[in-house]
Amino acid sequence: MKHFFCLVIFIFGWVTLEARPVFKISSSSGPNSSFVDVEFKVDSFIDINAIQFSINWNPAIIEFNELITTGSGLPAGSLTNDNINTSIPGFPGTGIFSWNTSGSFITLPNNSTFFKLRFKLIGSSGQTSPVNIVNTPLSFEYVSASGTFYSIGSVSGSVTISGTAGNSVKFIASSETAAPGANVCVKVSTEGFTNISSFQYAIQFNPNILEFVQVNGINLTGLTSSNFVSNNTTGFVNVVWSSADPVTVADGTKIYELCFKVKDGASGTSDITFGANPPLSVEITGSAGNYNLTSTSGQVTVGGGNPGCTPTGLGVGITRDTVPTGNKAVVYFKAYGFTNIEGYQFTIRFDKDKLRFDSVRAVYFPGANIDNDFNIASAASGKILTIFSTATPLTRPNGSDIFAIAFTVIGNTGATADISIGLDATEQLPLDFIPGGSAVQVCKGFIYIGDKTVINPDDCTLTASAAMTRQATCPSTANGAAQVTESASARCNLPIKYLWDNGETTKTANALTSGTHFVTVTDSSTPAKVVVTSVVITASSEPTIVPVITNVLCNGQSNGSISLTVTPSTGVTYQWSNGTTGNSISNIPAGNYSVVIFYGGCSITRNYQVTTNASITIGNKNITQTQVGQSTGSISFTAVGGTGTYTYFWAPGGQTPNPSRTALAAGTYVVTVTDTNGCTTSESFVVTISGGTNPINIAVTTSNLNGFNVKCDGICDGSITLQVTGGNGQFSYIWNDGSTLGSRANLCKGNYKVTVTDGLGATKTADITLTAPSAILLSEVNKICTDSTMNVCINVSGGVTPYTYEWSNASSTTGCLVNVTPKSYTLVVRDANNCPKTFVTECSENSGNEECNNSKVLTPNGDSKNDVFYISCVDNNKNNLEVFDRWGKLVYSTVNYTNDWTGLGNNNQELPTGGYFFVLTLKNSNGTTTKLVKGSLTILRN
Known part of the structure; x- marks a missing residue:
């Protein structure tokens, strides 16, 4: 006996030594300038009433913000921010933690949350700060019922900076407790949800502990249960949501609940975390662009009730649930191994201090009767008797309902109310089955009393997921395939039906293009249970x-x-x-x-x-007149559109800080408004003198060069002279091209408009058009070449007649050369305005070796720039030109092209803006092809 006692003492001492409290520190990450929570969980926290230690982190990477007690397993009020001190001289990045309960000893379940530390992330992207429990400056110490000890265990955590903060939205999952077999809902709330247009991410849970059931309590515009796709095998719930209009919700608003069933026999804790589930990535968009996701993880801790079971032979299973106090709970009694059963009797026992009998809600066996089969006389004492018999033996599938009883939950939150069948032979109505006797396995049920969302146990439970079974050959080819895997409870009516978004109605869809596809899965109930799930079909070679x-x-x-x-x-x-x-x-x-x-x-x-920004527009214009000989006029307006702030430049007047002018004399004032991007708009204001005015008269004189205002095509030597009479005071001038001169020189052909303003602000406008002769065009006619002689005439058009002719190496003064030696001759033709045009003719045989260059852009808008399609090698060479559009259609062709095409098709209609291709065939004097030139050009029109 002494030896046994010593052995017990040794074992006890060894257990005490090893059972020191162990703190497990979580790891978190987030973008720079965001806040993250680091959780301190504890194991082996047994009969302890005081503890102290030091916590260390890198102060250059993270900055302490506060100690968070939410979710702590410690007694309320025993833990506050005063329990940690981070202002320790000589110890940057250190906090000393101390806690006690003034005598009472506390035991916490393993994996309980002790507290959380919130840090602000101040380092650079990619940096990581460890978070450790250390022995200095405050050493390890804790007091338990066994004495004072100077050692604790710890598992280090860390904080990693994942990027720059920019904009972020935070999703927060609640922490819940539920019993095995019970249903529990995790609430998801949000912070920073301002003008958000879309989000997608995955919620991960432990599939060994939890089974996803459904989404409840949706509280976000446009979010429905069809936005959620679950996979109970891998433990993920994907959510994808978008809204045409940005949505804002208040911080702390619960936007949905994820409801799970705790698996029978499960234990421990399942974390509820937010992140990616490839190929689903984390994406959040809103009015400010892309946002980062930050989160606070939740958890479901298995607690309360007893582990569930499934009878393997003849037996009765009793359902379990989680119901808030004051609510109704419906408990179902289920049949297992019911083969040719002729009758049964047993006593139902329940905790009368936590449950109050309400009613027998339903019976499901043929011939069963609520009034005759149940004795509820002892229900107030927690006992109900049931007896049933039938002349026709019954066989029922496993898990089918026998009957259902409703209770009102009256116990305290956190308590568990058991429901069982009395197995004692001394029961008022002992357990007995025909056949089977009392050899019946019973799985106890219970109600865990908690503040949870109740999932109606009467509902059909239908879950479904879809997986790709074959890629699409190409993204637009409808030959991808996917198959649905569904799970339907016994309350669902068969057959299960399928409707894919492409119209297919089978379990497997075989005509899917790449992208996200949705399938609606329903049972055959009325109304039907509906589940919508999605699958991503990829293309085998999609870049x-x-x-x-x-x-x-x-x-x-x-x-x-x-x-x-x-x-x-x-x-x-x-x-x-x-x-x-x-x-x-x-x-x-x-x-x-x-x-x-x-x-x-x-x-x-x-x-x-x-996209582009809105144009700057000027509105709310207000002009105040001035008086004769005074400067009392004013101008004000409002500018809208553009980007950022505006600057204002006045002519006359220079730059001003605001859109108004005062103390103005009569006259015209032009303001140019410029935004931050350098975009501008201008507006002209005229300040007039109150009273009458003398009409302004404008006489216009233009240059005259043989009937034209400009001497030659393509040059700018025209002039306009104004003679202004009448009016009052000095005149000012503003032309449509911005000039403020009274007379103009070196002008090109075109339309001009001038506004003359007198000293009283009265105005007069004149429109003037300057003309120019057409371009001089030269072309060969009647060209004959022999070994000894050459004859050729040059045809002239355009310009102003008459013409003069100047030949190099020839004495002709006309446009023709007669019986001259075959070689190269240069002709300069001048019109009456002395505008020259040069032409080279020769009788040397075209070898096809000359270089051909062509203009790449044709802009036939009359500005004398790229108005015709130019090819350098067509002069003096016989040729054929063909132009094709990008689909290979011939749109223009000509023989002996002379650089005069302006973009008209063979039907003499303008060809549209776009890209074109040409083929030029060069020929010698005998008509033999010497060269093919191919190229492209682009036609651009205003």
Whole structure:
């Protein structure tokens, strides 16, 4: 006996030594400038009433914010921010923690939360700070019922900075407790949910402990149960949500609940965390662009009740549930091994201090009767008797309902109320089955009393998931396949029905394109139980496409661009909606653009939008007149649109800080408003003198050069002289091109408009058009070349007649050479305005070796720039020109092209803006082809 006692003492001492409290510190991450919580959980916390230790972290990476007691297993009020001190001289990044309960000893379940520390992330992306329990400056010490000890165990944690903060939205999961077999709902709330347009992420749980059932309590615009897709095998619930209009909810608002069933026989804790579940990534968008996800994890701790079981032979199973006090609970008695049963009797016992009998809710066996089969006389003492018999033996499937009893929950929150069948032979109505006797296995039921959302036990429970079974050959090819895997409870009516978003109605869909597809799974009840799940179909060779979009800086400009990076890029070609065929388009205005990407026999269409800011507009204009000889006029207006702040420049007057002017004399004032991007708009204001005015008269004199105002086509030597009479005071001038001169010189042909303003602010406008002769055009006719002689005439058109002719190496003064030696001759033709045009003719045989260059852009808008399509080698050479559109259709052709095509088709209609291809055939004097020239050009029109 002494030996046994010593052995017991030794074992007790060894257990005491090893059972020191162990603190487990979690690891967290988040972007710079965000806040994260580090959780301190404890194991082996047995009969302890005081503890102290030091906590260390890197103060250059994280900054202590506060101690959080929410979720702590310690007695209420025993733990506050005063329990930690982080202002320790000589110990940066250190906090000393001490706690006691003034004499009472506390025991906590393993994996209980002791407290949390909240830190602000101040370091750089990628940096990690350890979070450790250390022995200095405050040494380890704790007091238990066994004495004072100087050693504790710990598992270090860390905080990692995952990026820059930018904008972030936080999702917070609650921590709950539920018994095995019970249903429990985890509440998800949010912070920073301001002007959010979409989010997607995954919630992970432990599938060995929990089984996802459904979503309850949805409280977010546009969010429905169809936005959630679960997989109880891997332990993930994916959620994808979007809204056409940004949504804002108050901090702390619960937006949905995830409801789980705690598995029979489960124990421990399942963390509820937020993150990615590839291929589903974490994405949040809103009015400020992309947002980061931050989160506070929740957990479900298994507690209360007893582990469940499933009878393996003849038996009765009793359901379990979690119900708040004051609510109704319905308990179902289920049949197992019921084969040819002719009758049964037994006593039902329940905890009368926690449950109050309400009613026998339903009976499910043929011939059963609520009034005749139950004796509830002793229900107030926690006992109900039931007896049933039938002349026709019954066989029922395992798990089918025998009957259901409703109770009102009256116990305290956190308590468990058991429901069982009396197995003692002395029961008022002993357990007996025919056949079977008392050899019956009974699985006890219970109600765990907790503040949880109750899932109606009468509902059909239907879950479904879908998985891809075959990729699509190409993204747009409908030959991908996916299959549904569903789980339906006994209360669901068969058959299970399927409806895919492409119209297929079988369990397996075989005609799916790449992308996300939804399938609606229903049972055959009325109304049906409906579950919507989704599956992502990939294409076997789909490339990665990364767009970079540069938006237009100012409204009306064309400086936007879209550039695509496609991986892999081998063999990839592009066809944009504006005709471009490369991987990028540039110098484009705001608008919508699409591109078809061809790769490996497949194609993908992508749509992109280039945006711009609103134009600056000037409104609320107000002008006050001045008096004769005074400067009492004023101007004010309001500018809207554009970007950022405005600057204002007045002519006359210079830059001013605001959109108003005072103390103004009569006259015209032009303001230019410029925004932060350099975008501008201008407006003219006229301050007049109150009273009458003398009409302004404008006489216009223009240059005259043989009937034209400009001497030659393409030059600018025209002039306009104004003679202004009438009016009052000095005159000022403003032309449509911005000039403020009274007379103009060196002008090109075109339309001009001038506004003359007198000293009283009265105005008069004149419109003037300057003309120029058409361009001089030269072409060969009647050209004959022999070995010894050469004859040729040059046809002249355009300019101003008459013409003069100057030949090099020839004495002719006309447009023809007669019987001259065959070689190269240069002719300079001058019209009456002395405008020259040079032409070279020769009889040397066209070898086809000359270089041919062509203009790449044709802009036939009359500005004398790129108005015609130019090819350098067509002069003096016989040729044929053909122009094709990008689909290979012939749109224009001519013989002996002379650089005069302005973009009209063979039908004499303007060809549209876009890309074109040409083929030029050069021939010698015998008509033999000497060279083919191929190229491209782009027609651009205003």
